[in-house]
Amino acid sequence: DAKTTQPPSMDCAEGRAANLPCNHSTISGNEYVYWYRQIHSQGPQYIIHGLKNNETNEMASLIITEDRKSSTLILPHATLRDTAVYYCIVRVPDGNDMRFGAGTRLTVKP
C-alpha cells in the first residue's frame, strides 16, 4: 500500500506557482520523500527528494513540515508542459520498494 495521501486532482493557472500537497503521517525516521511525475503515458520522471530539510533544484522546491508528516511540492512558475500526474512516495533510500499511489493530476490552464 502507498504510504501517502494526495488530492486526486488540482488546477493551476499558467505562470502561477503550483503547490501540490502530500500527507505521509506514518513516515519513519529513515524514510525520504520522493516526487515523480508522469506526463500522459510517458515514463515517470524524477523531480526531487528530501529527508527533513527543504530542498530546491532546477525543477521544483520541496517543503517538508517539521514533524515530517506532510510535504508540499512547489513548481514556482507552472507552464502548460507541467500538466501531469504527480506522485509522492516515501521510502528508505537503500530499499527496493517504489510504490506509486494514484498521485495528483495537475492541469495547468492558460
Place this chain on the structure above:
Amino acid sequence: EAQVTQNPRYLITVTGKKLTVTCSQNMNHEYMSWYRQDPGLGLRQIYYSMNVEVTDKGDVPEGYKVSRKEKRNFPLILESPSPNQTSLYFCASSLAGAGGEQYFGPGTRLTVT
C-alpha cells in the same frame, strides 16, 4: 545521452506466443526494474535486479521472467502471454538500489488478444 531504451514500443500478440521486451540503459546503473501500469491500479513492480545475476520478485511477478546477464540489459520475458497481461510496461534503472533517482524508459504498450 543518458537513457533507458525499451523495445518494442508497441506490440500486439496472441495468447500463448512467447515474447521478450528488451530494456537497456547506458548509465552503468546497478539497479534495474520492471513495472506495469494499468488503469485504476497505478504502477506496480514486476521484478527488479540489484546487479548482474541478481534478480528478485516485485509485487506482481506471476507470468513473467527476467534475466540480468549483463549490467546494461534487463529483458522481460512472457513465456505464455495471456490477455490479463495487456498493459503498459516500464523499465527503470538507478545507480544505487531503488533509492537513487530512477530513470524510466519510454514504455511498451502490450496487447494480448
